[in-house]
Amino acid sequence: MFGTQLIDDYARHIPDEKQASVLNGSAAGTESRYRVLHKDYADPDALRRLAGSIKDHTLHHLGDYLVQAERALTERGVQVHFAETDEDARQMILAILRQHEVTRLTKSKSMAAEEIHLNAFLIENGVECLESDLGEFIIQLDNDIPSHIVKPIIHKNRRGIANTFQREGVASDYNDDPQTITRRARVFLRKKYMEAQACITGANFLCADSGRLVVVTNEGNSRFGMAPVPLHIALVGIEKLIPGEQDLAVFLNLLGRSATGQQLTVYTEFINGPRAATQPDGPEQMHVVFLDNGRSNVLASNCREILRCIRCGACQNVCPIYRQASGHAYRSPYGGPIGAVLSPLLFGDRFPEFADLPKASTLCGACKEVCPVDIPIPDLLLRLRDKAKREAIPSPAALPMAPFAMLATSPTLWRSAMVMSKVMNHLPLKVAPIKPLQDWLGQRTLPPSKGGEFRKWLKTRKKTEERKTPRAQTED
Amino acid sequence: MSRAAILSKIATATSALKTKAPRPDYDAAITHSAPKLAGRDLWEIFSRNLAAVNGRSMQSVAELATFLASSGQSHGYCDPALYERVGAPLAAAGLTVETSYERGRYDDYQFGITRASGAIAESGTLILDDERTSRRLAALSPWVHVAVLERGTIHRTIADALAALGDSTNIIWVTGPSKTADVEGILIEGVHGPGEQIALVL
Numbered sequence: 001m002f003g004t005q006l007i008d009d010y011a012r013h014i015p016d017e018k019q020a021s022v023l024n025g026s027a028a029g030t031e032s033r034y035r036v037l038h039k040d041y042a043d044p045d046a047l048r049r050l051a052g053s054i055k056d057h058t059l060h061h062l063g064d065y066l067v068q069a070e071r072a073l074t075e076r077g078v079q080v081h082f083a084e085t086d087e088d089a090r091q092m093i094l095a096i097l098r099q100h101e102v103t104r105l106t107k108s109k110s111m112a113a114e115e116i117h118l119n120a121f122l123i124e125n126g127v128e129c130l131e132s133d134l135g136e137f138i139i140q141l142d143n144d145i146p147s148h149i150v151k152p153i154i155h156k157n158r159r160g161i162a163n164t165f166q167r168e169g170v171a172s173d174y175n176d177d178p179q180t181i182t183r184r185a186r187v188f189l190r191k192k193y194m195e196a197q198a199c200i201t202g203a204n205f206l207c208a209d210s211g212r213l214v215v216v217t218n219e220g221n222s223r224f225g226m227a228p229v230p231l232h233i234a235l236v237g238i239e240k241l242i243p244g245e246q247d248l249a250v251f252l253n254l255l256g257r258s259a260t261g262q263q264l265t266v267y268t269e270f271i272n273g274p275r276a277a278t279q280p281d282g283p284e285q286m287h288v289v290f291l292d293n294g295r296s297n298v299l300a301s302n303c304r305e306i307l308r309c310i311r312c313g314a315c316q317n318v319c320p321i322y323r324q325a326s327g328h329a330y331r332s333p334y335g336g337p338i339g340a341v342l343s344p345l346l347f348g349d350r351f352p353e354f355a356d357l358p359k360a361s362t363l364c365g366a367c368k369e370v371c372p373v374d375i376p377i378p379d380l381l382l383r384l385r386d387k388a389k390r391e392a393i394p395s396p397a398a399l400p401m402a403p404f405a406m407l408a409t410s411p412t413l414w415r416s417a418m419v420m421s422k423v424m425n426h427l428p429l430k431v432a433p434i435k436p437l438q439d440w441l442g443q444r445t446l447p448p449s450k451g452g453e454f455r456k457w458l459k460t461r462k463k464t465e466e467r468k469t470p471r472a473q474t475e476d
Numbered sequence: 477m478s479r480a481a482i483l484s485k486i487a488t489a490t491s492a493l494k495t496k497a498p499r500p501d502y503d504a505a506i507t508h509s510a511p512k513l514a515g516r517d518l519w520e521i522f523s524r525n526l527a528a529v530n531g532r533s534m535q536s537v538a539e540l541a542t543f544l545a546s547s548g549q550s551h552g553y554c555d556p557a558l559y560e561r562v563g564a565p566l567a568a569a570g571l572t573v574e575t576s577y578e579r580g581r582y583d584d585y586q587f588g589i590t591r592a593s594g595a596i597a598e599s600g601t602l603i604l605d606d607e608r609t610s611r612r613l614a615a616l617s618p619w620v621h622v623a624v625l626e627r628g629t630i631h632r633t634i635a636d637a638l639a640a641l642g643d644s645t646n647i648i649w650v651t652g653p654s655k656t657a658d659v660e661g662i663l664i665e666g667v668h669g670p671g672e673q674i675a676l677v678l
């Protein structure tokens with residue numbers, strides 16, 4: 001499309017109902033975050049900056065911390081694996097499942113698993129892999145993709161969900177009361193937990209000192225998923241490390257408040273090994289799969305600050321582009337400002353495919369202001385725009401800018417263009433038989449051109465300045 | 477091998493850094509929330525913060541018996557270690573109390589009474605430690621979870637509780653009933669876990 005970003009195109013075709021859901025949901029998220037963080041802390045920014053500096057320190061010493069975490073986990077009987085690519089991770093997880101003859105499992109929400117499309121892969125390979133977070137469960141039933149990091153079905157409403165439940169046999173009749181929807185999922189999923197043979201989770205943090213991985217949920221789905229099964233596999237991005245357990249006081253206090261306006265998420269589980277001998281419920285075997293999948297390349301780039309991200313979704317909630325376009329417009333599990341930076345970097349070999357995303361921003365800076373780990377997202381967006389320019393990656397937006405650049409560098413051409421623009425005031429452009437022009441004008445009302453006024457003004461100003469200057473000096 | 481390759485790529489990336497960020501030296505007090513910590517004693521602070529997340533705090537078995545009876549939760553599980561102090565008085569009040577939990581009957585237990593190994597006043601959080609509680613499922617599948625707490629085990633802050641995590645390979649912090657706001661942002665309690673979270677101090 002002429003003069004627009006791909007995201008604009010996407011936003012234009014979103015049904016009104018979906019756009020309203022995204023707008024309302026994200027606005028509510030921003031308000032509750034602000035209210036809680038500022039009520040509980042006199043200077044929340046100090047906490048955000050501290051969190052950012054702890055993450056920076058960890059990333060700058062990532063190799064040491066990763067080895068330390070591996071040792072701590074191994075000492076406690078956890079089997080640790082390293083996956084360089086998405087394919088490695090999928091194969092490793094499948095191999096573990098095959099070794100344990102697992103044919104059905106539940107999975108609690110994990111962005112890393114979304115990133116490597118684990119569900120589809122396991123299902124293709126004969127493993128029933130059921131999402132247990134309510135939102136993710138509905139996404140899976142609809143064969144949809146999540147559109148928000150924390151609120152995966154922010155784009156859906158109760159009527160759609162009630163239809164899905166009836167269609168997929170979760171319920172025998174249509175009922176769109178949110179409480180009834182939740183109860184029906186409760187009944188359906190707890191049967192699945194009990195039948196499962198394994199549970200896959202992600203991790204929100206991993207403490208290098210103790211190897212404790214921290215999994216937070218509000219629903220209790222990861223806790224329930226793990227309680228009846230003998231096998232737990234955690235897929236952990238290597239950027240999830242933090243130095244020590246004490247640092248969790250900083251991160252847990254920020255995560256809940258930034259994500260959902262809660263002081264703490266309801267269930268915060270600390271796991272660094274199989275269940276205790278005296279405990280009848282819980283896995284006897286635990287595996288941790290550390291996932292690189294492009295993260296070490298991001299660490300080597302000039303955008304490494306994005307690896308501080310703790311996946312709270314606050315930048316999505318506050319972003320004017322996200323609110324209009326929804327997460328799906330970003331074509332990856334990571335939508336909004338975080339996705340606009342992370343996707344082009346993480347999927348580095350497909351950079352041209354995602355190079356337009358950093359341009360889908362007004363650079364208003366709201367994302368940086370709410371980020372719990374103080375990531376300078378607008379700076380990173382600019383660095384990625386620069387990278388795209390240097391690598392000469394064409395984007396839809398490059399089209400009208402090229403003639404503009406030509407005009408702007410030639411005074412003669414510029415002068416004649418200014419004259420032409422005045423002529424254009426009298427042309428019926430909206431009915432001109434030029435398709436791209438019609439599309440462009442379809443969303444815009446052009447002000448009447450006053451071409452050349454600035455140049456005129458500058459000329460007269462120069463003359464006045466020349467007259468003024470000597471007098472100003474004598475007065476001094 | 478993936479491990480060597482990943483560590484080598486990380487080493488290359490971090491060794492190219494001109495400056496490396498030092499580990500920040502900070503006082504845990506920066507994480508304390510003054511309004512959350514206001515109050516005279518830890519139980520008062522804990523109860524207020526638990527109420528703020530729709531949990532309930534109780535100080536006697538009689539109070540618990542009244543609540544269970546009035547909400548129609550008449551059949552449940554009690555950790556054998558708590559039977560004498562909690563289970564037996566409830567049974568005497570007419571409730572059915574089992575001291576074993578059978579997985580196959582996970583929906584039969586309307587309440588589950590288990591031990592909490594501690595609590596956090598600042599956030600109204602209950603701490604369940606694998607090594608010091610009866611079973612995970614009994615605290616999770618019933619509609620009502622009653623965590624029995626010793627008054628002396630309440631930590632003042634989240635940072636204090638982290639410093640005292642201990643050695644158990646599985647610890648969970650529970651801050652209020654299980655909840656979701658996935659459907660149109662509307663708060664619904666009792667998703668997979670309990671819809672009622674009770675802290676009973678003895």
